[in-house]
Amino acid sequence: MSERLKCFDKIVVGPVAVKPRSARVKYELHFDGVRKEYTLIQSYPESVDIRGFAEISTLAGVVPAINYGLFADTIQFKAPIHELDYKFILDMMDVTARDIFVNRILSRTDLIKEEFIPSEEEVTPETAKPRAEVQVAETFQGSDVDFEPDYSKCVVMSSGGKESLLTYGLLREAGCETYPYFVNEAGRHWYTALTAFRALRETDPKTRKVWTNVDRLFAFIEKNMKIVVPNYWRKNREIYPVRLFWYAHYIFSVLPLAAKNNVGNVVMGNEFDDPSGLTFEYKGIRHYYATYDQSLDFDLYMTDWMQRRGIRVKQWSPLRPISPIIVLRILFNRYPELSVLQTSCHSTHIENGVVKPCGTCFKCNGVLLMMLAEGIDPTLIRYDRRHVETLPERIQRGLVRLEESLVKHSLYLISQRGLWTLPGAEPVWHVEMIHFDNVNARPDFIPYRELRRRILEIYEKYARGYVKLEGSKWRPLSEKEVEEIKNT
Secondary structure, three states: OOHHHOOEEEEEEEEEEEEOOEEEEEEEEEEOOEEEEEEEEEEOOOOOOOOOHHHHHHHHHHHHHHHHOOOEEEEEEOOOEEHHHHHHHHHHHHHHHHHHHHHHHHOOOOOEOHHHOOOHHHOOHHHHOOOOEEEEOOEEOOOOOOOOOEEEEEEEEEOOOHHHHHHHHHHHHOOOEEEEEEEEOOOOHHHHHHHHHHHHHHHOOOOEEEEEOHHHHHHHHHHOOOOEOOOHHHHOOOOOOOOOOOHHHHHHHHHHHHHHOOEEEEEOOOOOOOOOOOOOEEOOEEOOOOOHHHOHHHHHHHHHHHHHHOOOOEEEOOOOOOOHHHHHHHHHHHOHHHHOOOOOOOOOEEEOOEEEOOOOOHHHHHHHHHHHHOOOOHHHHOOOHHHHHOHHHHHHOOOOOOOHHHHHHHHHHHHHOOOOOOOOOOOOOOOOOEEEOOOOOOOOOOOOHHHHHHHHHHHHOOOOOEEEEEOOEEEEOOHHHHHHHHHO
């Protein structure tokens, strides 16, 4: 562990107060002889007073603290914690500390003061371990949690982006009973979800929104960290200073609603990330390039843990084999009514009641690039013409955060359409394929054979075949190998 990164003597989490439609968890920060506190709140649109609600609410309330294991001597939980939950907290704190250390501290994001960043000579696997001693006043076995999951039902973790909208459309078409659940985390991200939430609320009675002020809790903690630059949100609106583990809070926040409706799956919209050429290690420190809670490993851990915990919900993503450009292709061609609800910007604003993307951030630039590559008019999702006309200049300045292969191929497709040609335009043959590998997309990426077959048969209509990663190279799959995947 690194001594330089210590910010707090102690973080105290709890007690937890639960009512049928809400839960409150107090956070205390102790540092430099002062004590500050903030209360995390989860609020539900209806009563969710199910068996085990208090246990799940406690989990949702305490998991944000997992982000700060590198930075506190002690993290104390003033609430009874199940023994399996205690193990979950320790495991998640360990992997999150490594991901934060490599990708938010050593990577120099300009959000951490230089004098607190360890030198290269100091970096060892030991410096990436959590410094916090995790104290729990009381652990218990046994449980009130007892779900009866129906595995034909799927909660779709909905954010208003292209991935969650496509996931919703695919599962609905494939015959699943879908529940689009949104989480308003009391930050600007909610604007991103607002267009889709308003529309689905009108057309799908199973749409729900959980409100939580977790974004304000994170901001409260990070404003009190001496290593974080002042007013960090003005320097970089694309990333946060340290927090990387937040999906668990969203998932635990919606689980009571899932349990109330006997839903057996929590489905994410995590798409293909090309693992070829990546090491997932820095100076002996295993990490996930800042995406652990969107990884296949996290899905597998959560599914196993929920089985043992009595929740028995499965967590997975149907999009793992397809790249973002194929996501857009299927969404706009197969589900046009859903495609226009998409917002892909984290710096949105509202004009005359309409949510509009900023049009110039990294995320907008990537979406604009891929839409033009696909021949899709960006004004369909509320971009202005000026955002399209000025895009080549931003691309040439490197203001896009997509995988290099995807940028090259998108530029190539744009040049083939005769729009414009920029340096770097180059066909990358596997980008439009369905990908399988041992890191991101295994053959059992959807844990139900018949559903997996139906989804893959939809993908086949929009992709150019199947590939598998062998070593660092992609190779096409034979028809026999494809059938083996479908029958796994």
